[in-house]
Amino acid sequence: MIFKTPTQYFLVSGTSDGYTPLNAFDGALLQAGIGNTNIIKMSSIVPPHCQLIAPVPLPPGALVPAAYAAITSDIPGEMISAGIAVALPEDENQNGLIMEYSAKGERRKIEEIVRNMAVEGMKLRGWPIKELKSICIEYKVKNVGAALAAVVLWG
Amino acid sequence: MIFKTPTQYFLVSGTSDGYTPLNAFDGALLQAGIGNTNIIKMSSIVPPHCQLIAPVPLPPGALVPAAYAAITSDIPGEMISAGIAVALPEDENQNGLIMEYSAKGERRKIEEIVRNMAVEGMKLRGWPIKELKSICIEYKVKNVGAALAAVVLWG
Amino acid sequence: MIFKTPTQYFLVSGTSDGYTPLNAFDGALLQAGIGNTNIIKMSSIVPPHCQLIAPVPLPPGALVPAAYAAITSDIPGEMISAGIAVALPEDENQNGLIMEYSAKGERRKIEEIVRNMAVEGMKLRGWPIKELKSICIEYKVKNVGAALAAVVLWG
Numbered sequence: 271m272i273f274k275t276p277t278q279y280f281l282v283s284g285t286s287d288g289y290t291p292l293n294a295f296d297g298a299l300l301q302a303g304i305g306n307t308n309i310i311k312m313s314s315i316v317p318p319h320c321q322l323i324a325p326v327p328l329p330p331g332a333l334v335p336a337a338y339a340a341i342t343s344d345i346p347g348e349m350i351s352a353g354i355a356v357a358l359p360e361d362e363n364q365n366g367l368i369m370e371y372s373a374k375g376e377r378r379k380i381e382e383i384v385r386n387m388a389v390e391g392m393k394l395r396g397w398p399i400k401e402l403k404s405i406c407i408e409y410k411v412k413n414v415g416a417a418l419a420a421v422v423l424w425g
Numbered sequence: 426m427i428f429k430t431p432t433q434y435f436l437v438s439g440t441s442d443g444y445t446p447l448n449a450f451d452g453a454l455l456q457a458g459i460g461n462t463n464i465i466k467m468s469s470i471v472p473p474h475c476q477l478i479a480p481v482p483l484p485p486g487a488l489v490p491a492a493y494a495a496i497t498s499d500i501p502g503e504m505i506s507a508g509i510a511v512a513l514p515e516d517e518n519q520n521g522l523i524m525e526y527s528a529k530g531e532r533r534k535i536e537e538i539v540r541n542m543a544v545e546g547m548k549l550r551g552w553p554i555k556e557l558k559s560i561c562i563e564y565k566v567k568n569v570g571a572a573l574a575a576v577v578l579w580g
Numbered sequence: 581m582i583f584k585t586p587t588q589y590f591l592v593s594g595t596s597d598g599y600t601p602l603n604a605f606d607g608a609l610l611q612a613g614i615g616n617t618n619i620i621k622m623s624s625i626v627p628p629h630c631q632l633i634a635p636v637p638l639p640p641g642a643l644v645p646a647a648y649a650a651i652t653s654d655i656p657g658e659m660i661s662a663g664i665a666v667a668l669p670e671d672e673n674q675n676g677l678i679m680e681y682s683a684k685g686e687r688r689k690i691e692e693i694v695r696n697m698a699v700e701g702m703k704l705r706g707w708p709i710k711e712l713k714s715i716c717i718e719y720k721v722k723n724v725g726a727a728l729a730a731v732v733l734w735g
Contacts, residue, residue, distance in 0.1 A: 426639065426642055426643075427583060427584050427586055427643075427644075427645060427733065427734070427735075428583070428642070428643035428644075428645075429643075430639065430643065431641070431643070432640055437622075441680055446699075465620060466619040466621070467619060467620050467643060468605075468606075468609070468618065468619045469606075469618070470616055470617060470618050470640065470641045471641065472618075472639075472640060472641020472642070473641060473642065477687070484644075488582070490618065490620070490643055492618075503727045519616075519640065520616050520640035522606075524602060524603075524606075525602065526600070526602070532582070538600070540588065542599060542600055542602060542603055544602060545599040545600075545603050546606050549603070549606070549607055549610065550615075559661075566726050578618070578643075
């Protein structure tokens with residue numbers, strides 16, 4: 271294998287306004303505790319036997335694989351939400367599935383959709399679900415806002 | 426170097442309908458045989474001396490670099506296609522080039538364009554082409570559909 | 581850690597016309613000297629103690645993490661620009677911040693915006709800036725054009 275397979279993961283979320291959409295995204299990463307790392311986006315699996323841990327401080331500048339949902343908006347007053355869901359299989363030798371979803375709208379609605387997405391993904395694999403976790407955050411934009419939810423792979 | 430350079434590669438493709446565009450994309454990855462890995466998108470070179478192999482099962486949750494074309498559509502009945510082309514140079518010490526293209530339309534048209542893209546890319550480098558491979562897949566959307574073609578780096 | 585943390589970085593830029601937007605992007609990568617590598621996009625930190633070096637030739641096909649701004653346009657005569665800025669902190673044990681910005685318009689304007697973005701990002705962290713570097717390039721599109729500015733992590 272070219273890369274090592276991660277052995278731990280954790281869930282984080284954040285929101286922010288900013289000078290530009292990228293600044294708002296940067297602020298959301300900072301609030302989520304992963305703003306001083308180099309996030310590499312990937313699609314979107316929890317390896318078998320990967321352990322859920324509480325968020326840990328990451329070394330500054332480290333290259334860190336993550337699956338995330340992010341949304342920015344420059345419409346003042348707009349409500350935006352970003353969520354991720356993790357479905358873990360009953361069979362521990364199989365992998366879990368991460369789904370990401372972000373859109374205009376309230377947290378409750380977005381979180382329901384992203385959880386359904388993970389359920390559908392496991393149904394497609396024919397794998398019974400042991401556990402379904404999710405994290406979702408909403409944000410009312412001041413000028414230029416961002417919302418982010420992420421699964422960070424680590425270990 | 427931060428990462429090891431891949432020594433093998435293979436071509437895959439897949440299509441699917443799904444509950445959302447991301448679920449359809451997930452289904453296309455599954456059909457392509459790479460749905461239970463963490464795909465890291467990269468642009469888009471076959472290293473010198475990298476060997477073409479038949480698709481192999483990848484360890485679940487592995488971090489895998491890939492170049493891919495993907496398209497989703499929520500227009501029932503629409504035909505979508507995704508293709509990649511790999512141009513290999515006569516000089517084996519030089520690298521090959523991967524091009525990706527996806528759009529509405531039939532496979533034949535999309536595959537012709539992506540092959541031309543790879544030919545043009547090698548022309549820009551001034552490198553004669555020894556071999557031109559491609560893979561392209563079309564899909565008629567039921568409700569929400571996706572088509573995917575990928576070059577997976579491995580080894 | 582899954583990946584090693586980079587110890588060197590360099591700044592590059594390039595522009596090109598091409599047969600398609602992806603070909604133009606490929607040409608811009610080639611002009612920037614990184615067209616024969618596998619760029620993995622990341623967001624967007626210079627690790628502490630990472631050394632700025634002059635651009636070096638990269639091994640063909642190597643997997644290389646980079647933060648970049650890129651823009652393509654198929655409007656003949658349109659001026660496009662891509663820039664990145666790197667803000668380094670006074671405290672050498674803290675990381676630097678990379679910002680990316682690309683848009684229609686002249687280099688001078690885009691470079692000013694991206695530098696401001698980096699200043700704002702450091703302000704959000706509460707970190708005084710020791711040094712602010714940037715690279716920005718403009719391009720007048722012939723048929724289908726691209727402009728690219730990148731920070732390549734290495735070492």
